[in-house]
Amino acid sequence: VLINGKTGDSLAATDRGLLYGDGLFETLAVCDGTACLWHRHMQRLEQGCRRLGMEAPNATDLANEAARLVEGRDRGILKIIVTRGSGGRGYRPDPGAPSRRILQLFPSPDYPADWGQFGVELRFCTTPLAANPVLAGIKHLNRLEQVLARAEWDTPGIAEGLMADLEGRVIEGTMSNLFLVSGGELTTPPVDRCGVAGVMRALVLDLASRLGIPARIAEIRRPDLQHADALFMTNSLIGIWPVRQLERWSYDIAAIPDRLRKAVEQYGFAAGDVGSVSW
Amino acid sequence: VLINGKTGDSLAATDRGLLYGDGLFETLAVCDGTACLWHRHMQRLEQGCRRLGMEAPNATDLANEAARLVEGRDRGILKIIVTRGSGGRGYRPDPGAPSRRILQLFPSPDYPADWGQFGVELRFCTTPLAANPVLAGIKHLNRLEQVLARAEWDTPGIAEGLMADLEGRVIEGTMSNLFLVSGGELTTPPVDRCGVAGVMRALVLDLASRLGIPARIAEIRRPDLQHADALFMTNSLIGIWPVRQLERWSYDIAAIPDRLRKAVEQYGFAAGDVGSVSW
Numbered sequence: 001v002l003i004n005g006k007t008g009d010s011l012a013a014t015d016r017g018l019l020y021g022d023g024l025f026e027t028l029a030v031c032d033g034t035a036c037l038w039h040r041h042m043q044r045l046e047q048g049c050r051r052l053g054m055e056a057p058n059a060t061d062l063a064n065e066a067a068r069l070v071e072g073r074d075r076g077i078l079k080i081i082v083t084r085g086s087g088g089r090g091y092r093p094d095p096g097a098p099s100r101r102i103l104q105l106f107p108s109p110d111y112p113a114d115w116g117q118f119g120v121e122l123r124f125c126t127t128p129l130a131a132n133p134v135l136a137g138i139k140h141l142n143r144l145e146q147v148l149a150r151a152e153w154d155t156p157g158i159a160e161g162l163m164a165d166l167e168g169r170v171i172e173g174t175m176s177n178l179f180l181v182s183g184g185e186l187t188t189p190p191v192d193r194c195g196v197a198g199v200m201r202a203l204v205l206d207l208a209s210r211l212g213i214p215a216r217i218a219e220i221r222r223p224d225l226q227h228a229d230a231l232f233m234t235n236s237l238i239g240i241w242p243v244r245q246l247e248r249w250s251y252d253i254a255a256i257p258d259r260l261r262k263a264v265e266q267y268g269f270a271a272g273d274v275g276s277v278s279w
Numbered sequence: 280v281l282i283n284g285k286t287g288d289s290l291a292a293t294d295r296g297l298l299y300g301d302g303l304f305e306t307l308a309v310c311d312g313t314a315c316l317w318h319r320h321m322q323r324l325e326q327g328c329r330r331l332g333m334e335a336p337n338a339t340d341l342a343n344e345a346a347r348l349v350e351g352r353d354r355g356i357l358k359i360i361v362t363r364g365s366g367g368r369g370y371r372p373d374p375g376a377p378s379r380r381i382l383q384l385f386p387s388p389d390y391p392a393d394w395g396q397f398g399v400e401l402r403f404c405t406t407p408l409a410a411n412p413v414l415a416g417i418k419h420l421n422r423l424e425q426v427l428a429r430a431e432w433d434t435p436g437i438a439e440g441l442m443a444d445l446e447g448r449v450i451e452g453t454m455s456n457l458f459l460v461s462g463g464e465l466t467t468p469p470v471d472r473c474g475v476a477g478v479m480r481a482l483v484l485d486l487a488s489r490l491g492i493p494a495r496i497a498e499i500r501r502p503d504l505q506h507a508d509a510l511f512m513t514n515s516l517i518g519i520w521p522v523r524q525l526e527r528w529s530y531d532i533a534a535i536p537d538r539l540r541k542a543v544e545q546y547g548f549a550a551g552d553v554g555s556v557s558w
Binding site for chain 1: 280281287288289291292293294295296297298299300301304331332350357360361363368369370371372374381383388406407408409411413415419420421422423424425426428429430431433445453454511525
């Protein structure tokens with residue numbers, strides 16, 4: 001663990017990340033000594049800091065620290081947490097306070113190898129996502145909803161759970177974004193009232209546009225899921241997970257455009273490719 | 280700072296309180312070597328742990344650790360944080376994992392002495408409170424809404440800001456609960472969709488009942504505030520703050536029942552009184 005560039009595995013008990021969840025994080029795939037989609041993650045982190053009124057960490061420091069951690073690592077996860085540091089008075093932040101950066105390296109998740117190829121099984125979660133336009137889209141540290149939703153099941157065969165807002169709009173998975181395929185067109189829910197604006201979600205939308213695959217951001221409700229040709233989930237570690245089964249509904253994985261899956265694999269997971277970081 | 284009973288001011292960087300805001304806290308007034316309203320705070324903490332599916336800390340350990348910290352202290356704040364500890368896999372909590380308790384002692388806030396007596400000035404915040412029945416009422420560590428709301432002003436004369444949900448229901452202050460007085464009756468908003476079930480709010484409701492002052496839990500909207508005789512804010516550190524002014528509206532502090540204010544002062548702030556802790 002690197003905290004503000006120094007090795008150490010502990011943190012001030014006064015850190016506002018602990019006290020209030022006052023901060024942000026990014027989770028990056030590490031492949032062959034580089035952190036994938038680095039610039040996209042850094043861009044989202046900066047936007048998040050701006051929206052929370054936090055000082056963004058120095059970009060060069062962050063890149064150097066990440067490079068130290070991932071150097072020589074074949075695979076893994078780089079987690080970057082940025083908090084508003086210590087200080088302020090109660091909830092009130094100290095306007096000039098420097099943020100604190102915490103970088104941690106973890107082993108890659110040991111998901112079954114066939115999930116990416118042959119698809120996963122999903123369930124519906126009952127824990128709702130609260131709507132707040134001020135926080136929506138940001139990958140902030142207030143994640144109790146996701147913790148409670150993920151605690152709803154422990155069946156190893158179920159890869160992910162879908163979460164909806166209080167009005168029944170299906171928004172995302174506990175740790176991934178949702179795409180629906182219908183008649184060759186992609187749909188993913190808006191994240192302007194709740195949900196996280198995933199880096200892989202953005203990449204998929206960009207790639208779809210480049211590949212001429214129609215894609216739109218629109219509300220998704222349960223009947224839309226029932227009648228879809230295919231579903232898939234995205235995040236920066238898994239790339240794309242096709243959905244084989246959602247509760248009692250089955251899907252045709254072949255309806256997911258193959259060139260999209262191939263393009264994502266190239267971008268997100270092969271070191272040296274266009275999307276990987278060059279320090 | 281005591282972390283699981285041991286002196287130390289730092290915390291594992293893997294603590295789920297930091298990673299996800301996966302935990303709870305209590306803020307207690309310390310007076311003459313005791314922590315006020317101890318049993319009420321402990322009851323709320325236990326209820327919160329149950330609702331989050333977290334192991335509650337051992338009650339005796341917690342009481343002993345609190346006693347060590349507050350012993351001989353004239354005044355101050357005791358902050359108790361309980362997190363789900365380290366571990367689990369991503370958002371998924373480890374079901375049997377022991378919780379971690381972090382106790383910190385702070386000096387009393389230096390609010391102007393006349394705020395409690397002659398009242399405070401409030402403003403409206405624009406940061407909304409998101410509705411989520413699963414989290415409502417719990418004093419959990421996901422407090423970004425309060426941080427952003429409190430960052431909206433830095434005028435020293437303004438003591439507190441009122442927060443509303445997305446439908447315009449006024450719920451609470453950033454760090455306190457709201458009561459309205461009209462025709463001798465008290466009203467405080469429900470906290471079953473958003474907001475914190477404050478310990479002082481519960482005490483005020485109990486005292487009102489004992490004193491024969493009519494009180495109800497009901498929705499409050501801006502026009503209700505405009506036409507109220509009086510308003511007051513409550514929390515475990517301030518007891519009651521009468522409201523002198525809210526934006527352009529002025530209030531008659533004398534409309535707050537004097538015996539209620541006296542009863543709260545006795546309960547919350549005088550050591551040795553009925554409400555204070557006996558270890």
